[in-house]
Amino acid sequence: MDTGRMKIEWVSRYMKLLNLLREKFSKEKPLAGLRIGISIHLEAKTAYLALTLSSLGAKVAITGSNPLSTQDDVAETLKNFGVEVHAKRTHDEKEYLKGLHKVLDYHPDLILDDGADLTVLAHTERKDALENLKGVSEETTTGVRRLRAHEKKGMLMVPVIAVNDSKMKFLLDNRYGTGQSTWDSIMRNTNVLIAGKNVVVSGYGWCGRGIALRAKGLGANVIVTEVDPVKAVEAVMDGFQVMRMDDASKIGDIFVTATGNRDVIRREHFLNMKDGAILANAGHFNVEVSMKELEELAVKKFHARSNVDGYVLPNGKTIFVIAEGRLVNLAAGDGHPIEIMDISFSLQVLSLLFLSKNHENLEKKVHLLPSEIDEEVARLKLKALDVEIDSLTEDQRRYMEGWQ
């Protein structure tokens, strides 16, 4: 059986917004003649995005944004549909880098990036790729942060759309998507009970609060660690315990990092932990749990369960890390739920359309998507949900604009 195709067909049923956009645009083919280079976790949902871009007329080359997250059967099916694919689950860092180069060799007009690896490469080693490049649409918090740093240094050479900063992205994807998929992944990979556990969530940004909310919804006692005092107060007001990692590391049963920062859990914390503690990372890069320090510290490492490694510490305790500290919902799961990606990818499609039409008038900066596009996607979603909402009456509109 063609499992790649089966997987793509499955997700296509629940990607109702992409389907509405295909319906609307497939005759017109507004992306005809454009090459789109994509770096993204390659699985069924992103495959359907690539196919949607094809159906709108684009030529697409794709590579992963993380070797472990590529699903090979899906990649194969995508090739059969005429997409250029440069990704494989077994790829190591070097081959991953090669995949990025291959996509740049394609000289894309537009880049759809997830973490900004492709765009950064085009701005450093592969400046040749900038020649044809008209714009970039970036998916993640991390990628946006990197490209903003670029912009600050005056190094950004194309307009970038920070899709991540659209309301329909950061309000939904990071909260409801990460919230669910992180716990889906932890549960399926450990089979431990969440109810009654002390769950330590590091970071109370949109991802962190999604993870904390769902942990609470699964019956856990949730502890939050933060460095931002405002977010810390919010976490307290949401009913969570807030403390330093020095203290939390002593009582946590499960730890989930979502800070966007490095070494959030490190040597001194590993040594505090209870026997059997489970660690997972929900941030983009595998630096939040300091795997380097853990490898150095451990007297023994063993494969404990599919996707889970055990580390025996000098104090005799064993702690477990899921997916080597990589993004847990992708490296050891199916990534975000379908409907979440459907929304994000609808923003991506509209962002690429927007770039294709407006790139000449856009400064070489990181831009937000116009709020009308946010609203358009929200209305598509309500339509897909079969939900009707109120409209302002004329009197109400005037009242909202008035001041007396």
Added chain:
Amino acid sequence: MDTGRMKIEWVSRYMKLLNLLREKFSKEKPLAGLRIGISIHLEAKTAYLALTLSSLGAKVAITGSNPLSTQDDVAETLKNFGVEVHAKRTHDEKEYLKGLHKVLDYHPDLILDDGADLTVLAHTERKDALENLKGVSEETTTGVRRLRAHEKKGMLMVPVIAVNDSKMKFLLDNRYGTGQSTWDSIMRNTNVLIAGKNVVVSGYGWCGRGIALRAKGLGANVIVTEVDPVKAVEAVMDGFQVMRMDDASKIGDIFVTATGNRDVIRREHFLNMKDGAILANAGHFNVEVSMKELEELAVKKFHARSNVDGYVLPNGKTIFVIAEGRLVNLAAGDGHPIEIMDISFSLQVLSLLFLSKNHENLEKKVHLLPSEIDEEVARLKLKALDVEIDSLTEDQRRYMEGWQ
């Protein structure tokens, strides 16, 4: 017994941030020589704010921001402490307006406003008051919206600090404050069970989501109405039913408005409602439930319970309105919980200090409080809560600023 004094003493115990600021500044008296005019719901917590400003050296004149919300015993005590008070619970609209004028007669250097009535008056009928006025600190969403409209028309004559738009205000006050106090008020004034009720919340801004969250926490089945599609999608994702008021009005048991708009519940909706439906408004002005249309429609009106009026409709059904559609948590309750006001008022104190020092360098616009002040208040709150949080290591700080 001096009940006003007892009330103020009670709240002073739980206003730990104001107490920390008094400790810090009461020797220095940084507001010495300044006249501050205040329009605010006059009860124990605002009284303690006024006394705190006095203890920092200011001369204070105060009036209500809504007649029904004045507590006369507290007003009396305040007078005894040397504050000029122009407010009484029995005041009608005319006397309320007179109170505002009296405060402007005082020619304040700074205004602390709640809904912008005082500031708007100074910009229209009472331009004489602008002469000495150095700046305004505004508390509410509604007030900020009014003053922004002023600014847009080029009519704003002093710098305004939108305290409402500080994170420590809108993230906490509107959500946790309104959330709790609205239900406290509805419960104490009706004694009906919330669990199992269909609760309709209009508006899913910060206030609305606080109200919805607490209704859910009390066991209700919550229905949200919205005009903004993005917020509507969020409400769905938070597990609420979303529908038009035309549909919600048929099944709701309790209705709470928090939109900032007028006529959200109107003639056609009243006629849809079930016998015994209960209506409350949590928005600043008493225009969200169209009381005018309800009065016209009703064949009989009667006093049903303290703070509750019954309206018999032509269809024979009776519906109930709490506090005549005025801000329910203030007009029929004790307003926000003490600790919430403590946070907001710490922002106010620091905002007035900021204005007193920087007014000459500030444009005649609506400004945000500098984020350092937000952080300062957050750190004070964590101190009061006895909560410690992490700090970035040097490596982490560099990582967050980097891009590679």
Added chain:
Amino acid sequence: MDTGRMKIEWVSRYMKLLNLLREKFSKEKPLAGLRIGISIHLEAKTAYLALTLSSLGAKVAITGSNPLSTQDDVAETLKNFGVEVHAKRTHDEKEYLKGLHKVLDYHPDLILDDGADLTVLAHTERKDALENLKGVSEETTTGVRRLRAHEKKGMLMVPVIAVNDSKMKFLLDNRYGTGQSTWDSIMRNTNVLIAGKNVVVSGYGWCGRGIALRAKGLGANVIVTEVDPVKAVEAVMDGFQVMRMDDASKIGDIFVTATGNRDVIRREHFLNMKDGAILANAGHFNVEVSMKELEELAVKKFHARSNVDGYVLPNGKTIFVIAEGRLVNLAAGDGHPIEIMDISFSLQVLSLLFLSKNHENLEKKVHLLPSEIDEEVARLKLKALDVEIDSLTEDQRRYMEGWQ
């Protein structure tokens, strides 16, 4: 204005089950010729129960079950409707006892008891009252426990219906009723924020879990203390922290007792508490917080707010007790929400009808209400809620009875 009448009319609107029973039985008058003696917290809802029993033909004499919970205006109105009333808010213990005697002087055929004071009195000092007594219907956990102890010692002289042990009572009243009304009372009497507070709930029976659930719903971090290991495990699994009172007393901001036991919070715990800690009791008797030890310990006691007393401890800290440690939702609030009492009182009405018909065939024991009566009340409630449910098909009924 006749405030007693207004209050009763208000509750009568939301007591839809009693209204359905009045409709059904008011012609038949099945309680005609019977004297019913009642000891119960006398306020609007119990008044409407008394009036409902009258409308079914009974003659009713009523006294309080707790002096502080009597509402005098309601008592007056009840007299005007022909009910014999022996209760006043200002009554002390001695006058309270006199009220009980007066009701027994009435020689009731049936007793409706709340805490079993009336029934215990009839079995001890007032054995004369047993002559005419045909049965007792008891409302509370505490009362049922006392009468079961009586039964064990062979001292029970009449059949008792433990209405408290009916599913529609203990599943609803103790959980949803106590849950809401306890927090309603604490919020209105203190105006403190619940979100972010450490709330300590003692006892994880039905009352305790209702209180804990609502505290969580209001944003608190909830800590449970228990003596029963099974309930303690449940509390952990529900996401609460569980610890000994020795530990909880050091970190709690608000304490609520619901154990049915005495001295749950005592000397050593008071001394552990933070300055400003707030204590409330949700159990039937005012023995859960050891007021005696607190009075002895305190160096000063003062009236801090309506219904709240402050106690200054030798360590300089002040702690506050609501309603002198009496049942907080009644002594400092309006008791259970109307709809909860409507359900309980429908059980009471049907229990008294059941006793009146079957007392001769019932052993002198504590009995449960037949489960059909539970079901009948549940169906009435669904009718009042306008909720329809499924019925078993014939095949399904057979399947449930089969074993193969």
Added chain:
Amino acid sequence: MDTGRMKIEWVSRYMKLLNLLREKFSKEKPLAGLRIGISIHLEAKTAYLALTLSSLGAKVAITGSNPLSTQDDVAETLKNFGVEVHAKRTHDEKEYLKGLHKVLDYHPDLILDDGADLTVLAHTERKDALENLKGVSEETTTGVRRLRAHEKKGMLMVPVIAVNDSKMKFLLDNRYGTGQSTWDSIMRNTNVLIAGKNVVVSGYGWCGRGIALRAKGLGANVIVTEVDPVKAVEAVMDGFQVMRMDDASKIGDIFVTATGNRDVIRREHFLNMKDGAILANAGHFNVEVSMKELEELAVKKFHARSNVDGYVLPNGKTIFVIAEGRLVNLAAGDGHPIEIMDISFSLQVLSLLFLSKNHENLEKKVHLLPSEIDEEVARLKLKALDVEIDSLTEDQRRYMEGWQ
């Protein structure tokens, strides 16, 4: 790699109660000389139970309680440890039956049953197996119901312990275990978003309320269907919508059955459903969703995803069923979380010990485990959780026993 062994070692780390029992009893070997026959879902956790019984001295023969739930690698490992195993994932109904017979051929002294298939067989076709049989310990609601029906007809030939009816079983397993594992399974097998979905839960017993609670915790709008009016009222009070399946089937996105009954979702409901609706069963037997009617009705059936089949209906809509309507958490997941089974299996071990000592004095009835055993397991669990609880003082103990 020996994956079976790896799986068993993983679960053994989190089965702390079984480990505490092994510690306590492994020297004494209290089950020495006894043959135990087991029918149970054969995977790592049950394997560790079997090994625990071996370590207490018993000889063990085991078969599945459901073909699809057997994990072959675990079965192999078990054989290597000397357990007699008669189960294979590929077994059909006939071979499953043969497995049961093989276990009875072993002439067990004690049976540990899960659904009562083994015990019913011994009471019907295989009465020879009754000769040596001293008692049965039954795990599930369904099994207990079947054996009670047996008892009623006077057909029960051995004492049975209804482990399912122990508090530490039904309060935890059915609620927290089924609650988590059902959603774990649905999420991993579909990758759809739960937040914002209309989730229909059929049955509001302990399983159903666990499923509903977790669905709410994952952000769903939960609809409950019930036939019992008392449970229906509870569901309303818990904030859920309650309606008939006729109505729910029109709006549900995901359906989960947990009634213990048959044909809860049937022909007329399938035809009401939305395109893309997903069905799962969390009840013991695969009869709750009428697969027979669905197979008859569908114009096409196809394999849609691992463990998911699609059915195209005559109306053109497609609906999906997970795991062919079998117990979803076992047939398409890893079953209950480890810690839940650890508790249930500790009860089982203690139940078998209790039977081995007391079988001669026990009537041939369905018995509850003595409540001391419940308490013992609860105390073990608190020890494993490192949670301390209060004890009654002498005064408190006397008070609880008193009545005055």
